[in-house]
Every structure is written in C-alpha cells, then in structure tokens.
Amino acid sequence: MGEFVKVGKISEVTNGKMKVFNIGGKQIAIANIDGEYLAFDDACTHAQCSLAGGMLDGHTLTCYCHGAQFDIKTGKVLAPPASSPISIYKVKVEGEDIFIEI
Ligand code: FES
Structure with a gap:
C-alpha cells in the first residue's frame, strides 16, 4: 500500500477536463468525469505525448498524437498504436482536496 x-x-x-500535476517529479493527470476523479500517468505509452492534451469521451481517452485509446479507469489500451497500459492511481477526495495513492 x-x-x-x-x-x-x-x-x-x-467537469469533463483533465489537468496535469507534478507529483514528486512525475507528471500525473487528473480527470473529472461528472464528479468522478481519475488519476493516471500523463505520458502516453506509445511516444510519451501528454495524454491530458487528448480527448475524453466518458472513460475513453484518445491521445492527440497518433490516436491510441486508453480506458482511464483501468489503464488498459483500447486502440493502437500504444500496446502497454498506463499506470492508474487510487484517488480520494476530502473536502476540497484531491489525494492520490502513490
Ligand atoms: S504518443 Fe500517444 S498515440 Fe502516439
């Protein structure tokens, strides 16, 4: 743990947006999907483009560089050219603050 x-x-x-935070030298993106906060590595596993610059459709994130798709809830690849999943992080919200488990 x-x-x-x-x-x-x-x-x-x-709501519907993503933002990148620098956490201990790591670029971690947080998405807000109708009040549900999801955290994942911002770097696409294909060629390291910023995933927060991509397009969100529900939990499906499309990388703006070459179109790879990920499920940001599970980290799984949904469409190539990426072949490796992205790391995801557990999120908790307390009051106004967002925390992630690293
Ligand atoms: S860097 Fe994301 S699809 Fe190529």
Missing part, C-alpha cells in the same frame, strides 16, 4: 499525497483542489479540475 502506498501513501496518499495531496495533488490539488477539486476546483482546479472542471
């Missing part, structure tokens, strides 16, 4: 670290405030990630 990792420890929960504070990432930011819920007001920083508006």
Whole structure:
C-alpha cells in the first residue's frame, strides 16, 4: 500500500477536463468525469505525448498524437498504436482536496 499525497483542489479540475500535476517529479493527470476523479500517468505509452492534451469521451481517452485509446479507469489500451497500459492511481477526495495513492 502506498501513501496518499495531496495533488490539488477539486476546483482546479472542471467537469469533463483533465489537468496535469507534478507529483514528486512525475507528471500525473487528473480527470473529472461528472464528479468522478481519475488519476493516471500523463505520458502516453506509445511516444510519451501528454495524454491530458487528448480527448475524453466518458472513460475513453484518445491521445492527440497518433490516436491510441486508453480506458482511464483501468489503464488498459483500447486502440493502437500504444500496446502497454498506463499506470492508474487510487484517488480520494476530502473536502476540497484531491489525494492520490502513490
Ligand atoms: S504518443 Fe500517444 S498515440 Fe502516439
């Protein structure tokens, strides 16, 4: 079990959007899907493009570089050219603050 670290405030990630936070030198993206906060590595496993710059459709994130798709709830690849899943992180919200387990 990792420890929960504070990432930011819920007001920083508006509904349907993603934002990248630097957590201990790692770029971690947080998405807000109708009040559900999901955290995952921002770097696409294909060629390291920022996934937060991609397009969200529900839990499906499309990388803007070459179109790979990931399920940001599970980290699984849904469409190539990426072949490796992205790391995901457990999220908890306390009051206004977002925490992730690392
Ligand atoms: S870097 Fe994401 S699909 Fe190529």
